[in-house]
Structure formats: structure tokens, C-alpha cells
Amino acid sequence: MTAYIVRRLIATIPVMVVVALFVFFLLHLTPGDPAAVIAGDDASPAEIEGVRRKLGLDLPIWQQFGIYAWNLLQGDLGTSIFSNLPVLTLVKQRLEPTIVLALATLFVAVAFAIPMGVLAAWKARSFVDRLVMGFSVLGFAVPVFLFGYVLIYVFAIQLRWLPVQGYRPLAMGLDQTLRSIALPAFALGMTYMALIARITRASMLEVLSEDYIRTAHAKGVAQKSVLLRHALKNAAVPIVTVIGIGLALLISGVVITETVFNIPGLGRLTVDAILKRDYPIIQGLIILFAGAKVMVNLAIDLSYTFFDPRIRY
Amino acid sequence: MTAVAPAVSAPIAAPAHAETILSVRDLRTQFFTRDGVVRAVDGVSFDLKRGETLCIVGESGCGKSVTALSILGLIPAGAGRIVGGSVRFEGTELTTLSEAEMRRIRGNRISMIFQEPMTSLNPVFTVGQQIAESVSIHQGLNRRQAWDRAIEMLSLVKIADPKRRAGEYPHQLSGGMRQRVMIAIALACNPQVLIADEPTTALDVTIQAQILNLMLELKDRLGTAIILITHDLGVVAETAQRVIVMYAGRKAEEAAVDELFRHPIHPYTRGLMASIPRRSAAGRRSQVRGRLQEITGIVPSLREEIPGCAFAPRCGFAVDRCTREQPPFEAHRPAHFAACWEAARVVGTPR
Numbered sequence: 327m328t329a330y331i332v333r334r335l336i337a338t339i340p341v342m343v344v345v346a347l348f349v350f351f352l353l354h355l356t357p358g359d360p361a362a363v364i365a366g367d368d369a370s371p372a373e374i375e376g377v378r379r380k381l382g383l384d385l386p387i388w389q390q391f392g393i394y395a396w397n398l399l400q401g402d403l404g405t406s407i408f409s410n411l412p413v414l415t416l417v418k419q420r421l422e423p424t425i426v427l428a429l430a431t432l433f434v435a436v437a438f439a440i441p442m443g444v445l446a447a448w449k450a451r452s453f454v455d456r457l458v459m460g461f462s463v464l465g466f467a468v469p470v471f472l473f474g475y476v477l478i479y480v481f482a483i484q485l486r487w488l489p490v491q492g493y494r495p496l497a498m499g500l501d502q503t504l505r506s507i508a509l510p511a512f513a514l515g516m517t518y519m520a521l522i523a524r525i526t527r528a529s530m531l532e533v534l535s536e537d538y539i540r541t542a543h544a545k546g547v548a549q550k551s552v553l554l555r556h557a558l559k560n561a562a563v564p565i566v567t568v569i570g571i572g573l574a575l576l577i578s579g580v581v582i583t584e585t586v587f588n589i590p591g592l593g594r595l596t597v598d599a600i601l602k603r604d605y606p607i608i609q610g611l612i613i614l615f616a617g618a619k620v621m622v623n624l625a626i627d628l629s630y631t632f633f634d635p636r637i638r639y
Numbered sequence: 640m641t642a643v644a645p646a647v648s649a650p651i652a653a654p655a656h657a658e659t660i661l662s663v664r665d666l667r668t669q670f671f672t673r674d675g676v677v678r679a680v681d682g683v684s685f686d687l688k689r690g691e692t693l694c695i696v697g698e699s700g701c702g703k704s705v706t707a708l709s710i711l712g713l714i715p716a717g718a719g720r721i722v723g724g725s726v727r728f729e730g731t732e733l734t735t736l737s738e739a740e741m742r743r744i745r746g747n748r749i750s751m752i753f754q755e756p757m758t759s760l761n762p763v764f765t766v767g768q769q770i771a772e773s774v775s776i777h778q779g780l781n782r783r784q785a786w787d788r789a790i791e792m793l794s795l796v797k798i799a800d801p802k803r804r805a806g807e808y809p810h811q812l813s814g815g816m817r818q819r820v821m822i823a824i825a826l827a828c829n830p831q832v833l834i835a836d837e838p839t840t841a842l843d844v845t846i847q848a849q850i851l852n853l854m855l856e857l858k859d860r861l862g863t864a865i866i867l868i869t870h871d872l873g874v875v876a877e878t879a880q881r882v883i884v885m886y887a888g889r890k891a892e893e894a895a896v897d898e899l900f901r902h903p904i905h906p907y908t909r910g911l912m913a914s915i916p917r918r919s920a921a922g923r924r925s926q927v928r929g930r931l932q933e934i935t936g937i938v939p940s941l942r943e944e945i946p947g948c949a950f951a952p953r954c955g956f957a958v959d960r961c962t963r964e965q966p967p968f969e970a971h972r973p974a975h976f977a978a979c980w981e982a983a984r985v986v987g988t989p990r
């Protein structure tokens with residue numbers, strides 16, 4: 327197991343090198359002179375030269391990459407062109423809201439989707455099943471921002487239960503944070519919930535027709551225990567896989583949600599950086615997201631061994 | 640339907656004083672499919688005495704498994720249900736029990752073993768956990784006690800090194816060992832009745848005898864009555880005290896085992912016997928274990944109601960009446976019953 331983890335971590339090195347290469351050449355692939363791109367549309371030739379020298383863009387390209395990679399290895403993601411702050415500092419400032427949003431979304435989605443999927447599979451082709459599946463279609467079809475505005479309208483503006491937008495950091499107290507994150511988490515969680523409910527139903531349906539489920543009934547195991555103990559654990563591998571894939575998809579959802587709810591997180595940082603063409607920030611974020619994705623994948627693969635003893639690494 | 644008299648005068652039947660523990664009367668179970676109603680069990684009656692071994696034999700698809708599942712109330716609700724008849728266990732009617740009351744009987748007082756040892760155990764729990772679950776449900780043992788009991792059961796079914804095996808998962812065990820585990824689960828709560836549905840069919844020939852002998856040995860030790868379902872007349876000869884031959888959801892013949900092998904009445908039973916290797920004069924089977932071969936013709940679709948004898952299309956003795964009227968299930972010899980209009984003629988014809 328430990329050997330497997332080490333192997334997997336080593337295997338991430340080439341992946342991250344490719345990502346770093348891609349990110350590095352991103353700047354050089356954009357049409358035109360990178361120095362001119364960074365200096366902006368109304369920069370004078372002298373200013374462009376200044377940028378070129380300052381960023382080392384006058385050096386041979388392989389040397390530039392060498393410096394970039396060396397800095398990366400030391401945890402230096404570069405410096406924002408506009409604010410002149412290290413990208414890592416900017417990321418750290420924006421990290422908390424995004425992580426809280428992602429975890430809350432994950433929690434909301436899983437907490438609702440799994441019971442819904444289990445119920446739908448147990449009562450397959452019944453009214454409850456059709457209700458859950460109908461909801462799931464809705465969850466896919468309706469875009470995140472629309473859910474967001476509807477939730478804001480109903481729960482913040484009409485009922486006044488929750489704040490309209492903004493984020494309260496954990497330093498202000500957990501209850502404040504949770505209140506501020508509830509609507510965004512539901513808005514973002516809806517698609518995710520639909521996805522997980524659907525796969526839970528499908529996976530459970532398959533498991534419920536297995537011989538060992540009949541054995542469980544023949545032993546006198548109660549229905550609830552048949553579903554939640556005997557069946558769900560067997561159905562878990564596809565479900566956690568989809569949860570992992572969903573986490574990756576969450577990134578684009580986070581950008582939209584943070585915009586709709588005015589949350590100062592990584593999603594907003596990404597949008598702002600793209601609009602301002604602050605390349606070092608964009609590059610740093612891509613590397614960060616790629617690294618997160620690799621780690622999530624590893625965590626998912628490791629979780630398989632917990633659910634299925636036949637899977638051993 | 641003729642009432643089934645207890646096989647009092649049968650040569651090796653259960654002791655005459657033994658009380659009936661399970662009594663099935665005119666059981667009818669149907670499935671409702673897109674192509675129509677399947678009459679899987681169509682009026683089956685029998686009694687099981689305390690400690691007795693009753694074999695139900697017949698070709699695949701004749702309703703043996705459905706009979707077993709009906710007794711335990713395990714017919715999948717969406718697919719079919721018991722539409723008539725009664726199942727009485729120690730005087731309690733099971734067909735009308737609530738689900739919660741039925742759960743207290745399943746795995747506790749009536750247990751079942753299935754055909755497929757490879758798929759009948761849950762792959763994500765250790766075999767120890769799966770045995771312990773039964774005893775903790777039914778006997779309220781705590782974790783520690785249930786685990787000890789699981790190990791005790793593993794050694795009872797002669798699994799070597801039970802302490803270590805208890806912590807293993809089904810995929811780490813061979814087919815024969817898994818079936819031993821199934822037996823351990825089934826017997827963990829000392830049930831009065833064990834229903835074994837083709838428990839050795841999926842196993843290696845060499846393992847089959849071991850598993851059968853183990854079941855019979857434990858049955859004697861624990862005083863459990865067994866309903867052994869099989870399509871192998873060889874298994875019947877080795878294990879049964881009484882035999883029911885089933886065809887198309889109905890009983891074709893019923894007798895004590897030696898009586899049945901010496902004087903088969905129903906043409907279907909004779910067909911089954913003709914397709915196994917010849918037995919020695921002592922009535923013991925030869926070493927070669929023969930699987931039941933198909934008698935010419937096919938098992939009828941159970942989708943249409945069969946007005947006469949279900950075996951008529953395949954029967955060499957059939958007369959006009961056979962296709963029109965259902966033959967009564969009645970005694971043709973002492974404690975020997977069959978459903979055949981032409982029984983007298985069949986018996987008079989040498990095999």
C-alpha cells in the first residue's frame with residue numbers, strides 16, 4: 327500500500343512536468359510578442375523592452391523554462407503583473423472561500439444524492455423513482471447561475487433566511503460561514519447531486535439483483551440493513567469514481583458560483599486574471615488545479631480498497 | 640386435490656411418531672411477466688417431519704426453487720407472488736405473516752442454502768462477519784460472542800484454521816469452502832428446517848460428496864429437517880428418506896426413497912431414472928455420477944394453463960384423456976402417490 331502510494335506520487339512527476347510545460351508555453355503560444363502582450367495594448371516600445379528584460383524574456387527559451395521550472399520547484403508560482411504580489415500569496419488569500427465552498431458542495435450533494443439514489447433503486451419504477459429521476463434531469467438541464475438566482479430570490483430576498491451574497495470567513499465564526507455558503511453550495515451542488523443520484527441508482531440496481539442480496543434476505547437481515555450495509559458498500563466504487571470526476575468538473579462551476587454570489591475565492595481570482603491577462607496568475611492557478619486533480623484521483627483510487635477487499639495495490 | 644397422507648408404512652421414512660414441522664398445502668406461486676402469467680408452482684402440497692430429509696427432484700425450470708423461495712416468503716415482490724395455498728411452520732401460517740415476523744423466522748428457524756456458492760456470499764465482508772451477522776440478528780449476541788460463534792461454526796463445517804479463515808473474504812476461498820461457509824451461516828442459529836437448493840450442483844464432482852456428507856452429518860447432530868432440492872437422482876438415492884418428483888410446477892410422484900427406486904409409477908420418474916447410470920442390485924449408485932439427461936421433448940412453457948397432464952406431450956403412455964383432464968395425485972401403492980391416469984398400465988410395463 328505504502329509502496330503503491332509512493333509509486334503513484336512518483337508517477338505524478340511526469341504529469342506535472344507536462345502541465346508546467348504547457349503552462350509555460352501558453353504564454354509563448356499566444357499570438358504576438360509575449361512582452362508586448364504582458365505590457366498591454368498601449369505600452370511604448372521602451373516599456374515593452376523593460377518588461378522583456380524584467381521577466382527574462384530576452385533569454386533563450388530553454389533557459390527561460392529552466393528558470394521557471396526551478397522557481398516552481400521552490401514553490402514560487404511567479405509574480406502578478408498588476409499587483410506585483412507573489413501568485414502564491416494571492417492564492418493563499420483566496421483559498422479559504424473556495425475550499426469551504428467545494429467541501430460544502432460536496433457534502434450537500436452526497437448527503438442528498440445517495441439517499442435519493444438508494445431510494446430510487448429500492449423502489450425502482452415506482453412514483454418515488456420517477457420523482458428522483460425527474461429531479462436528476464432537472465439538475466442537469468438547469469445551469470448553475472439560474473439555480474443561483476432562483477435560490478437567492480426565494481431564500482434571501484423573499485424569505486430573508488440567508489444572506490444574498492458575499493462570504494463570511496471562518497474567523498467570524500462557523501455559523502456565519504455556513505450561512506453565507508449555504509445557497510452557493512446548493513446552487514453548485516444541484517448538478518453534482520443529479521449526477522451522483524443517477525449513478526447511485528444505477529449501481530444499486532445492479533447490486534440489488536445479485537445473489538448475495540437474496541442471501542441477506544434469507545438470513546433475516548432487515549430491509550434497511552440490506553440496502554445500506556450489504557448493497558451500498560458493493561455499489562460504492564462507481565459512486566466514488568463519479569464523485570471524483572465531479573470534483574474536477576466543480577472547478578468551472580466554482581468560477582460561475584463565486585461570480586453569482588460575489589465570493590472572493592479562487593474562481594473569482596481566475597476570472598479577474600483572465601480579464602486582465604495577468605498571465606503569471608493564470609499559469610499558477612492551472613498548475614494548482616492540475617495538482618489538486620491528481621491528488622483527488624489518488625485519494626479516490628485509494629478509497630477503492632476500503633470499499634472492495636478484492637482491490638489491492 | 641388429494642390430501643397427502645403421511646408416509647407411515649414407508650420403509651425408511653422418518654419415525655412414525657415424528658411430528659410434522661412444516662406443512663405446505665396447495666401452494667400456488669405465479670410470476671407476472673410481459674408475456675403473461677407464469678404458473679411456476681401450481682398446487683404443491685407436502686409435509687416435512689422433524690429431522691427428516693425430503694428430496695425434491697425434477698428437471699430445471701419445474702418450480703423447485705420457486706417452491707423453496709415461497710416457503711421463506713422470498714419471491715421478489717415486483718415479479719410475482721404466492722397466489723394461493725398455505726405454508727404452516729410449527730402451526731404458524733407463514734404466507735400471512737408480516738415482513739418483520741417473517742424476518743425472525745428466516746435464517747433462524749428456517750434457513751436456506753443456494754446453488755451458487757461463488758455469488759451467494761457478499762464479496763465485501765469477511766466470512767466471519769457474515770456468519771456473525773446471523774447470530775447477532777437472531778440471538779442478540781454482542782460482537783465478541785458473535786465472532787466466537789462464527790469461528791465455532793467454521794470449525795463445525797470442518798474448515799481448517801477457522802480463526803484465520805474467519806478474517807478472510809469470499810474471494811480468498813474455494814467453491815467448496817464457500818459452500819461450507821453457506822452451511823455455517825444457515826446452521827448458525829440451529830434452525831428446525833434447512834432448505835438446500837441444489838447445494839452441490841455448481842461444485843466439482845469430488846467436492847460434491849464431501850458437502851452432502853457434511854450436511855447429512857450436521858443434520859443428524861443438530862436434528863434439523865432438510866428439504867434437499869436437486870435435479871440429480873444420484874443425490875436423491877444417497878441422501879433422501881422421502882422423495883417428491885416435480886414436473887411443471889406440480890407433483891408427479893411421491894414416495895419413500897427405496898419404494899420410488901424399486902417401483903417408479905410415473906412415466907416422468909421412469910424417464911429420469913433411465914437417464915442415470917445403472918445402479919447395482921443393492922440399490923446403491925455406481926461410482927459414476929450421472930447428471931439428469933433431458934427426456935425427449937421440452938419442459939412445457941408455464942405461461943399457459945395446462946388443462947390435462949403437463950407431461951402428455953412427452954409421454955409414451957399418453958391417451959386422449961391425458962390432454963383434457965388433470966390426473967389426480969393419489970395412492971397407487973401403500974404410501975406411494977402419483978399423478979397419472981395410466982399408472983396401472985405403466986407399472987405393468989417392464990422398464
Ligand SMILES: Nc1ncnc2c1ncn2[C@@H]1O[C@H](COP(=O)(O)OP(=O)(O)O)[C@@H](O)[C@H]1O
Pocket residue numbers: 670671672677678679697698699700701702703704705706715718719941
Ligand atoms: N423472477 C421470475 N420471473 C419470472 N419467472 C420466473 C422467475 N423466477 C422463476 N421463474 C419461472 O418459474 C419457473 C420455475 O423456476 P424455478 O423454480 O427456478 O425452477 P427450478 O426447478 O429449476 O428451480 C420457470 O419457468 C422460471 O422461468
Ligand code: SF4
Pocket residue numbers: 905906907948949950951952954955956957958961966978979980981982
Ligand atoms: S397422465 Fe397420461 S400423459 Fe400424464 S404421465 Fe400419465 S400417461 Fe403420461
Ligand SMILES: [Mg+2]
Pocket residue numbers: 700703704705836837
Ligand atoms: Mg432452481
